[in-house]
């Protein structure tokens with residue numbers, strides 16, 4: 172399906188972004204949502220993923236952060252904060268080590284200078300992995316993280332392999348081929 176058609180489908184289905192179909196494909200294939208209660212959504216605005224999770228799972232309790240504002244999503248606890256400041260959010264901190272799932276669609280503003288963008292993406296992804304490792308349940312937690320195909324990807328995957336037994340790469344059908352974006356999934360069971 173063409174990218175525009177995913178956008179039309181999102182509108183028809185009542186979702187805020189077509190990004191939900193990328194998450195949906197990974198969720199369907201991994202069944203990661205089945206038992207996940209405490210879920211942390213990093214880089215959540217405008218709220219497509221958070222809304223999707225609340226629709227698909229009755230048991231989910233979603234905590235979301237973004238540096239941008241986000242229109243409220245029913246049942247989602249939103250905080251306008253950077254991932255760098257996550258430890259300042261008392262409510263989220265109170266669940267440290269107890270999250271079942273961390274999802275991250277965080278992306279930096281692109282400069283167009285390839286080396287700079289690659290470095291910025293790596294730094295944010297690296298911080299996302301270490302944040303997820305601290306906030307997830309060590310035994311059963313899983314994460315889904317957006318990243319990009321570049322020369323730092325192998326290193327990033329290796330880093331995830333230090334925290335997760337299973338690491339898989341996904342390129343969902345709804346993700347534009349030319350975008351270079353891909354998703355890393357990490358799980359411990």
Ligand SMILES: C[S@@+](CC[C@H](N)C(=O)[O-])C[C@H]1O[C@@H](n2cnc3c(N)ncnc32)[C@H](O)[C@@H]1O
Nearest residue numbers: 214216217218219220237238253254276277278
């Ligand atoms: C592609 S959008 C997320 C879309 C979202 N998953 C959805 O379905 O609606 C990426 C988001 O990452 C956020 N972001 C970028 N840097 C961030 C940071 N340091 N901390 C938190 N959020 C950040 C951006 O503000 C942007 O809203």
